[in-house]
Amino acid sequence: MTHAESRTVLRILDANANRAGEGLRTLEEFARFILDDRNLTDCLKTHRHDLAAAMGRWNRLQLIESRDTPGDVGTGVTTAGEQSRADLSAVLAAAATRTQQALRCLEEYGKTTNPGFAAIIESIRYQCYATFRDLELKVASVNVRSRKIREARLYALIACEPDAECLEARIGELVDAGVDVIQLRDSSVDDRALYQQASLGAVIAKRHGILWIINDRADIAVAADADGVHVGQEEVPVDAVRRVVGRDRLIGLSTHDIEQVREATRTSADYIGCGPTFPGKTKSFDHFPGCEFLKQVSEAERTGDHILPAFAIGGIGLKNVEEVVQSGIGRVAVTGALASHDGLHQTASGIRECLERVPLRITPNSGEVFSVPDC
Ligand SMILES: Cc1ncc(COP(=O)(O)OP(=O)(O)O)c(N)n1
Numbered sequence: 001m002t003h004a005e006s007r008t009v010l011r012i013l014d015a016n017a018n019r020a021g022e023g024l025r026t027l028e029e030f031a032r033f034i035l036d037d038r039n040l041t042d043c044l045k046t047h048r049h050d051l052a053a054a055m056g057r058w059n060r061l062q063l064i065e066s067r068d069t070p071g072d073v074g075t076g077v078t079t080a081g082e083q084s085r086a087d088l089s090a091v092l093a094a095a096a097t098r099t100q101q102a103l104r105c106l107e108e109y110g111k112t113t114n115p116g117f118a119a120i121i122e123s124i125r126y127q128c129y130a131t132f133r134d135l136e137l138k139v140a141s142v143n144v145r146s147r148k149i150r151e152a153r154l155y156a157l158i159a160c161e162p163d164a165e166c167l168e169a170r171i172g173e174l175v176d177a178g179v180d181v182i183q184l185r186d187s188s189v190d191d192r193a194l195y196q197q198a199s200l201g202a203v204i205a206k207r208h209g210i211l212w213i214i215n216d217r218a219d220i221a222v223a224a225d226a227d228g229v230h231v232g233q234e235e236v237p238v239d240a241v242r243r244v245v246g247r248d249r250l251i252g253l254s255t256h257d258i259e260q261v262r263e264a265t266r267t268s269a270d271y272i273g274c275g276p277t278f279p280g281k282t283k284s285f286d287h288f289p290g291c292e293f294l295k296q297v298s299e300a301e302r303t304g305d306h307i308l309p310a311f312a313i314g315g316i317g318l319k320n321v322e323e324v325v326q327s328g329i330g331r332v333a334v335t336g337a338l339a340s341h342d343g344l345h346q347t348a349s350g351i352r353e354c355l356e357r358v359p360l361r362i363t364p365n366s367g368e369v370f371s372v373p374d375c
């Protein structure tokens with residue numbers, strides 16, 4: 001290779017080392033600040049450091065000397081796509097692509113003068129493929145859960161079943177009846193039994209494509225790989241629960257008045273339960289905020305005062321779901337109404353039909369987790 005060619009190779013290496021380093025740093029910030037994922041942050045930092053170590057095989061001064069940014073014809077070449085990013089997922093996708101391309105350039109041009117360097121870059125590139133895959137899958141799973149909870153109408157709360165077959169059958173019949181979300185709520189069993197049913201339920205629910213939420217227990221929700229956890233006002237605060245469950249699981253919060261609803265929007269909660277609406281047999285209360293509260297929630301949705309999917313809860317069934325709908329709420333969470341196998345299908349579809357008369361204001365597109373809201 002001529003001296004001029006060697007200098008050009010250095011110039012390419014310098015440009016692509018910068019590009020790959022910047023791409024990795026962009027991804028690292030995503031994993032750290034957006035996904036709050038320690039493991040992915042560590043992996044990306046390691047790739048960045050490995051790249052810097054590999055670049056240490058070259059004379060830094062020669063690399064810098066080869067740089068000629070003002071004379072680079074490529075700096076003036078831009079496409080419309082480079083000037084904006086549709087949402088945070090697009091930032092991720094662009095940074096991952098840019099990093100991969102830059103690594104491939106380092107490898108190919110490095111081969112011309114330093115095959116040892118090229119082999120190290122090849123190994124970093126393969127490690128990056130695996131990390132980028134995990135990153136993108138994580139983002140996809142957050143968005144899918146978030147979309148599903150916003151599309152959900154009918155949410156069932158169930159207790160543990162005596163064994164795996166019964167749990168499978170129970171979840172199956174609820175799914176067939178049209179339930180979108182199931183919460184495992186049972187304080188009568190020990191932690192081991194709760195964990196076992198939570199884990200099994202997570203697998204079954206995933207197969208059916210519905211959400212599986214664990215009541216009260218963030219630890220079990222994570223250990224069982226559930227889709228989320230539901231907590232009450234007297235339990236661990238949502239933002240502390242978020243530190244346990246991470247960005248990719250849902251958190252539901254019970255609310256009993258409109259101030260709690262407004263407060264919920266200031267937390268990282270993904271949805272709210274609103275009630276109790278009517279007296280029921282599952283849990284007793286002294287006070288019922290009832291449909292007046294639901295009307296306030298619906299009004300707050302209309303004015304954009306709150307943006308979380310809201311599920312009315314408490315004593316709701318076929319006989320009174322019309323009152324919920326009249327209050328402007330199109331999502332309910334129920335236990336008693338769907339507890340019996342007999343007439344399950346009819347009850348669930350009757351409730352759903354009624355609920356579907358209320359258009360969902362909080363729509364699948366209005367809050368994709370990694371979409372940037374309009375400003
Ligand atoms: C969807 C949904 N909404 C409300 C509740 C009630 O939660 P909480 O107030 O914490 O009461 P317990 O369920 O823990 O007795 C819920 N579980 N789910």
Ligand SMILES: Cc1ncsc1CCOP(=O)(O)O
Binds near residue numbers: 277281313
């Ligand atoms: C857990 C809970 N929180 C408020 S009401 C309620 C019970 C819901 O069950 P049901 O639909 O049978 O009233």
Ligand SMILES: [Mg+2]
Binds near residue numbers: 232
């Ligand atoms: Mg609770």
